[in-house]
Amino acid sequence: MxxxxxxxxxxxxxxxxxxxxxxxxxxxxxxxxxxxxxxxxxxxxxxxxxxxxxxxxxxxxxxxxxxxxxxxxxxxxxxxxxxxxxxxxxxxxxxxxxxxxxxxxxxxxxxxxxxxxxxxxxxxxxxxxxxxxxxxxxxxxxxxxxxxxxxxxxxxxxxxxxxxxxxxxxxxxxxxxxxxxxxxxxxxxxxxxxxxxxxxxxxxxxxxxxxxxxxxxxxxxxxxxxGAHDSNASILPHLLTIEPPFTVVSTGTWVVIMAVGASTDGLDPKRDSYSNVDVLGRPLPTAKFMGGREFAVILDGAPPQADAEDLAAVLAAGAMILPAFVPNGGPFEGRHGRIEGTLPDRPGARAAIATLYAALVTDFQLDVLGAARGPLPVEGSFAANPLYCAVLAALRPGQPVLLALDTAGTAFGASLLATWPQVPARPPLAEAAPLADAQALLRYRARWRAAVAGA
CATH class of the missing domain: 3.30.420.40 (ATPase, nucleotide binding domain)
Incomplete structure (x- = not known):
């Protein structure tokens, strides 16, 4: 090598x-x-x-x-x-x-x-x-x-x-x-x-x-x-090792969701779903939103850590974030984000609702793409957020959420261009455990989607 x-x-x-x-x-x-x-x-x-x-x-x-x-x-x-x-x-x-x-x-x-x-x-x-x-x-x-x-x-x-x-x-x-x-x-x-x-x-x-x-x-x-576009670089290790269908969730300033093996027929420009092109020149159904940027805006300087108890308190309080918090891209472009209801009095409450919002929009964009089958490798900053991964796993039963925890995931994918199509051995991706109280989360998602549709 x-x-x-x-x-x-x-x-x-x-x-x-x-x-x-x-x-x-x-x-x-x-x-x-x-x-x-x-x-x-x-x-x-x-x-x-x-x-x-x-x-x-x-x-x-x-x-x-x-x-x-x-x-x-x-x-x-x-x-x-x-x-x-x-x-x-x-x-x-x-x-x-x-x-x-x-x-x-x-x-x-x-x-x-x-x-x-x-x-x-x-x-x-x-x-x-x-x-x-x-x-x-x-x-x-x-x-x-x-x-x-x-x-x-x-x-x-x-x-x-x-x-x-x-x-x-x-x-x-x-x-x-x-x-x-x-x-x-x-x-x-x-x-x-x-x-x-x-x-x-x-x-x-x-x-x-x-x-x-x-x-x-x-x-x-x-x-x-x-060289390559960074989202396409992040998908390379999986493109070479996972059998389609699967969907990579590449996270950072942007959350870019790429559905390998999905059809381009149902793409919806109003939801910021479109086609990228992979390194072999093939259409790659994709959807995105500025998840990392929105997460930071919602935090508003609060600590970024939250746990399942913080999330349970948010779900019980019924506080809800409606999109969107940046003006560029995403499935809700043109709307003005807001928090409805009262956050519980916990240090991790704001991080919990910001994480919940990011996972809900990710889940929404997966449905826009029709990405209902196959594993979900998560790359980048949200892969190191256990609560995001647990919420996403609970929202997508039957689709294992796989964690790429190395901090140089995009760079590693880009490095494979120098060895194409060989992939050096890596530890297998860990699977995220879903949130324990999935039913409360699913009820919350139904309310959130109804509120988004009516906004």
């Missing part, structure tokens, strides 16, 4: 993790946040780049790296010329994009073709590019390549421009998941000239540039892989 460095660029944190098989040899992280502009809120790519070079320098002094893989959050694209960015990489939460919807809407292809729902802000990356083209035409005209975010960093490491389908196919309006080609948006706007060749995520783009090797101490023959 090669020693693989994974640069994992998340919305709130950036990590560099070094793997030898499934074993983490070394890791570092740094907080990440967008810059306010001008010309618009945008990713701090230079923070990411400085961190990557410094961390690689430290890592190369500790171990001999063979391969480098980049994984990033979705809904981000980079316009570059031969020297670098011609415009900043837009923050997908840029609310100013909503005002241009009337201009953009005539170019948005039908959902039946792209399986990409209209979403607020810049979560449709096609709208970002349209904004850049129409609001900054001179800079846009200088662009030579339109690169998805993981491949932007791969380009900086290698000097070679490539794209790949997991990022192209992530709710951008610009890709046809069933046909594996650009949509009419790309054709009508003439963006084909900007799209470099599309290669599989597990393809080697090239070696690191000599100046990168010199700056970091990496060997000059270190192979840089195309």
């Amino acid at each position: 090669p020693v693989t460095a994974v640069l994992d660029v998340g919305k709130t944190n950036v990590k560099l993790v070094i793997f030898a098989g499934a074993r983490v040899l070394w890791q570092r992280s740094v907080p990440n946040a967008p810059l306010p502009g001008p010309p618009y809120p945008h990713a701090d790519v230079e923070l990411v780049w400085r961190f990557a070079l410094e961390a690689l320098r430290e890592a190369a002094a500790a171990c001999s790296v063979d391969a480098l893989v980049v994984t990033t959050h979705g809904a981000s694209a980079a316009l570059v010329d031969d020297e670098g960015l011609v415009l900043p990489v837009m923050d997908y939460e840029f609310a100013g994009l909503d005002a241009m919807e009337p201009d953009y809407a005539p170019f948005r292809p039908p959902f039946a073709q792209t399986l990409s729902p209209p979403i607020s802000g810049g979560l449709n990356y096609g709208k970002q590019v349209f904004y850049q083209e129409t609001r900054h035409p001179q800079a846009f005209a200088r662009a030579r390549h339109l690169l998805m975010y993981p491949q932007y960093y791969a380009w900086r490491f290698t000097g070679i421009a490539r794209n790949e389908v997991t990022s192209l196919g992530s709710h951008g309006d610009a890709w046809l998941p069933r046909e594996g080609r650009p949509s009419s948006l790309v054709e009508r706007r003439g963006w084909q000239r900007l799209l470099p060749p599309v290669v599989p995520a597990f393809s080697v783009i090239g070696p690191v540039k000599p100046e990168i090797a010199a700056a970091t101490g990496l060997r000059p023959d270190v192979r840089v892989f195309a």
Whole structure:
């Protein structure tokens, strides 16, 4: 097995993790946040780049790296010329994009073709590019390549421009998941000239540039892989080891629910269900909501720990959270979240109701996808929340909730691109025990769903 460095660029944190098989040899992280502009809120790519070079320098002094893989959050694209960015990489939460919807809407292809729902802000990356083209035409005209975010960093490491389908196919309006080609948006706007060749995520783009090797101490023959969208990276260990159907619940700032083996026929754009594209180019029915962000908003500074007794007190009190607490995405976009009723006087009550809310919306989105069969591997931050896992297990009887408890789950999935299709041995996933008083929970869910439907 090669020693693989994974640069994992998340919305709130950036990590560099070094793997030898499934074993983490070394890791570092740094907080990440967008810059306010001008010309618009945008990713701090230079923070990411400085961190990557410094961390690689430290890592190369500790171990001999063979391969480098980049994984990033979705809904981000980079316009570059031969020297670098011609415009900043837009923050997908840029609310100013909503005002241009009337201009953009005539170019948005039908959902039946792209399986990409209209979403607020810049979560449709096609709208970002349209904004850049129409609001900054001179800079846009200088662009030579339109690169998805993981491949932007791969380009900086290698000097070679490539794209790949997991990022192209992530709710951008610009890709046809069933046909594996650009949509009419790309054709009508003439963006084909900007799209470099599309290669599989597990393809080697090239070696690191000599100046990168010199700056970091990496060997000059270190192979840089195309890389992937982070949610698609998190699904890889399961895609290679679990027989479909199964549904991965990837959690962090976003809760992204990917139903392997499900049909795309019933996807509902009004519920933020759509199709991603997996590393083999196949449609992947997906639903999402900003669960980690909502959890933090609901906590409002309270301790994040809660137990079954805290939850029992919330259920008995009948206090209820109605969506939603962020403006972007999710099945209840446009609604304003609130707590109805009175929380019990317990230190863990707010964490308990925040956890309950996250599990209820996860359960709701699983039903939107028709993901009623097969196990539910849970990745990321909520996998380390025993109460969330116990509630989800009680809400989904017959679907084992499997816990991926390693903190580098997305990065580990990305590392598999360097060994594709081999998977190093890992301990089996633990199964979460369901909440003991499932009947009280199920009665509560019925009331919650009725309240959501009537809101």
